[in-house]
Amino acid sequence: MHELSLVFFTVLAQCAVGIFLVLGCLQFASFGQRDRLQLLSRLQIASLVILGVAGLAAGTHLGQPLRAFNVIFGLEHLSPLSVEILTTSLFGGVAFTFIAATLLNILPALHRLVLLGAMALGVALLLAIANVYTLATVPTWNTDWTVFQFVMPAVVLGVMGAAVLVRSQSDRMGLFARHADKALSTIGLIALAVIATGFVLYLFWLGQLSTAIDPFMVKDYHHSLLAARFALLFLGVSLWIVPAMRGSNTGVRQPAVGFVLVLASELMGRIFFYDLHMFSTGL
Template structure:
């Protein structure tokens, strides 16, 4: 629980990347219109801004921020921070040219660039935590969880923003893979660190329940053309809470053998 700022930063950041990606794909496939694309991108901007604001709390002192860039190129954490800044800058550019100084060409360039940089940003987060020195993190499950948040969190929020079909499909795929992989993941961490893993049961149970809510949300979004905005917001919120809960469990498993 002591890494809560990073929990919000990683989950909301990965979800924002997912929204940008899925909304653009949906628009290109003509499954949603320009207004839905803009609305989805605006929601991604809000999530990323919140994630950044909370993530800064992890520094303790804002003046320490420049120190995190000292290892650019060789330090996964420095690379993550730079890519995060680049992604958020392009997100801001997309919003600026979509809403404030409307220019569809510039907005499109920023949108595409934000997606590409965002995917590299998610990859860079994985490099920070795929560590051989932390036994419970030294697994492909670490990578899988991070990428699944892009589909699950991004998909749920995309549905909320009106990108229903593409968001629902991504959400369904993410939920199914997550549920299938969960028993093997729990078995892995249980053998790696039985004491710590036994303390995460509640967090995993919350995530499993929220994934079920997400799957129901995806089915409803695919079957019904219209849906209650309040209900969709509630379901999307539950899905994000589930990802936050699983990420708390992930950070709680941090331990370095002596």
């Protein structure tokens, strides 16, 4: 699977954006509470670390990394790849600026505006990544389902990742952390239903394509891969949601394991996605 570096880049970048967005929403409810706002900003550092790992993964895909600066020339005609790289850089830069500003209490009157800008760039990044792969020349990608597949991981991984991080500081955030976890678990349950239903509908759409080769038979492991993906998705989310619904909103280990399982599930789904590009181009 020679696109493995892009598998990690896209999934991890979406995960980073999702975590930042969810924690950002919690921060909007925390303005006026300086200690809580700064604590949430410290947790947001995790999203920057994940984004950095995603960037390193993308760098390994470049045959000649020094030519990465050619992206600037691609902006002249709004190359989707150039827009993706530029948006990634802008999101990372503005997110870092917000985190640093809140931790150092620099220009607090502008914190809301900078946070809003970082969140807007995060959404733009999700759409920019999806736009790279919505190609008219690739029938298995030329669909709105591609956008769905590139946005929903940010939702489910963002909600779960943020929940794990908030739980890790539940002793310091007290009742706020418990209320946040209950709200996030409800959103997580809805996200699970949407992503599972949507992926099934996508597979149904894929099966209706008029192609020379059955997309599900491109690789011998596809059926096992899809089965494992669904199993890990449901198991991972259940490890967090079931205890949360029963009132256990402070334990970190079990939801952390669930997050790793869901991350593995999304990586499997992305491998399947890239395999279909190999099929459509005859590789």
